[in-house]
Amino acid sequence: MTRHRVDRSADLKTRIRGAAEDLFSTAGYASTSVRDIATAAGVDPSIVIRHFGSKESLFVETVRLHINERNVLSGPLDTVGRRVVQKIFTNPEELVRSRGAFAALLRATDNPDVRSLLTRELSASLITPIESRLPGPKARLRAHIFSAQLIGLFTALWVIEDPVLVNAAPEDLAAAYGHLLQSALTGALPAEPAENVTRAGAPPAA
Template sequence: MTDESPTRAERRTRSRQAILSAAQALFAERGYERTSIRTVADRAEVDPALVMQHFGSKDGLFASAAQGSVPVEGLIGAGREELTHALVHHVVDAFEDPEQRPAIEALMRSSLTHPVAGQVMRDQVMADAQAAVADTIGGSDAALRAALLNATMLGVAIGRYLLEVPALAAADVEDLERILTPSLEALAGPGGRSTGGRGPGVGRRV
């Protein structure tokens, strides 16, 4: 008779995922300041000590929850011809996915009001996206150009999804991309022009 009970490694993986899921939900519901290690542990039905064992601190937990909510694979895989399309959909696809949006909104709102959350957003979440874009752009000022591109899309996200500025909130994604593309191309600098989303990156979640 085969013993199908989970191994210690499997139990550890499951508990870690349960904690992360609970943390993402609570940070979305309550924000950074009103979410505690104990409330996360209660939601995940684990001992608070296990949360600390996995993540070290509330800051570490927030960082892991935030990183898991903002995938950057689409930006890492995008070539220069696909870059502006990937940048627009990096924001739009995430915010318009009902499963991802609560965690991403919580991250952004918290980062604007709490220093630790802001540091996590800047140094761990945004840094990965900016590094991917800078690598694609190349050149001596790639890091600055990538930061400006990131700041532009961050502003779009805040205006469209957090503040719900009427013209931005009501705009079709196609119109957003059409109007943003010349500005994004100018910030990206010399290189191949955008294909408007018809390159090999089309259809991937970013």
């Protein structure tokens, strides 16, 4: 395959993904067809299927861009909570797109195929990366609680639109909610003495 064909293929995928994201955000998953996406992207429906396989896979691909937190999760473990919340407000344009993607995700979860794909993607992009960095026997539980708390914040901000949270200063929200997220990751659990919870890589107490 020539460089020109590779570039053209990448451009087509970007156009299709952008058109799909816009339609899923505004019309919802169920009301958006492959033909609708193809028309908005200016391509034949067969091109959409060739590049993404199915509408379900394309939907997950659009959501993946917004739930992939690997860059944030790879930083210092003891500041992950604050940094994840800060990232939400870093780019205003990305914030708008993430809000639309999350709303589309909630509307699509009644589809079992989509729900299964999203569960796997959430695990691969968010839960597994943070679980692998946590010490102790409760790492898996902590990672899932962390994920649930993060989804709760998205719901409060973008679905319920809690006025106090929506109008809060980003730095205040990052400090307060970041603390809750951090507690899920590295704080002492009720049945786990604080001295047994150590940071990843920290030497055990003498």
